[in-house]
Amino acid sequence: MPKPSKIPLAKDKTCEGCHRRPRWSIKSKYCQKCSKSYQRMRNKGYPPEAVQGFWDYIDKYDYVCAYTQMALDLDDPKSSRYMVFDHVVPGDPRKIVPCTALANTMKTDMLVDEFKDAVCQIADHFRLGKPVNIKDPVHWYRLFPKKTGSSDD
Ligand SMILES: [Zn+2]
Numbered sequence: 001m002p003k004p005s006k007i008p009l010a011k012d013k014t015c016e017g018c019h020r021r022p023r024w025s026i027k028s029k030y031c032q033k034c035s036k037s038y039q040r041m042r043n044k045g046y047p048p049e050a051v052q053g054f055w056d057y058i059d060k061y062d063y064v065c066a067y068t069q070m071a072l073d074l075d076d077p078k079s080s081r082y083m084v085f086d087h088v089v090p091g092d093p094r095k096i097v098p099c100t101a102l103a104n105t106m107k108t109d110m111l112v113d114e115f116k117d118a119v120c121q122i123a124d125h126f127r128l129g130k131p132v133n134i135k136d137p138v139h140w141y142r143l144f145p146k147k148t149g150s151s152d153d
Contacts, residue, residue, distance in 0.1 A: 018058050033063060036074050037083070037098075044085065050096045054085070057097055066097035067107065067115070073100075088112060090139035110137040 013023045017034030024032040037058070041051050063072040063083065072083035080102040088095040090109040099107075107115045114137045124130040 017055050018062060020062060033074050034058065041085070041096075044093075046085070046093055046096060050094050053095055054098065063098065065099045065103055067099050067103040067112075070100055072098055090137075091142050108137075109139045109142065111139065114138070 015021050015031035015034050016029040021031035073079040073081040082101045083098050084101050084104045085096040086099045086104050118134045121132045125132045
């Protein structure tokens with residue numbers, strides 16, 4: 001007679017995303033937070049390298065904003081702290097990081113260095129009255145396709 005198999009309880013296994021919390025069911029590889037993230041990444045169709053990069057980030061830092069280190073809200077899509085996926089390079093889905101909806105809205109189509117420079121310049125302006133000279137972000141015009149064959153060319 002075969003040995004009765006011992007099905008481990010979900011709480012005995014660690015989440016494969018964050019490696020911090022227990023899995024939330026015996027059918028899931030993930031804790032509740034990581035399960036939500038997994039579903040959202042799948043719905044968005046991110047490529048495997050982006051998903052792996054996301055898990056590497058979560059494994060290292062857990063659910064904090066990549067730009068502010070504020071704790072991320074995974075439940076309320078209306079919260080300014082709601083976790084969204086930032087394309088590190090605007091328009092390129094191959095590298096994503098979790099960040100607050102607020103930081104993502106502020107970053108818009110800037111590269112990370114452009115975002116930091118803009119925020120610091122604006123902060124210096126608010127605090128010290130320094131003039132602001134923000135250069136055009138390199139990806140700024142990607143949403144405004146160039147017209148071809150127009151009479152202005
Ligand atoms: Zn997890």
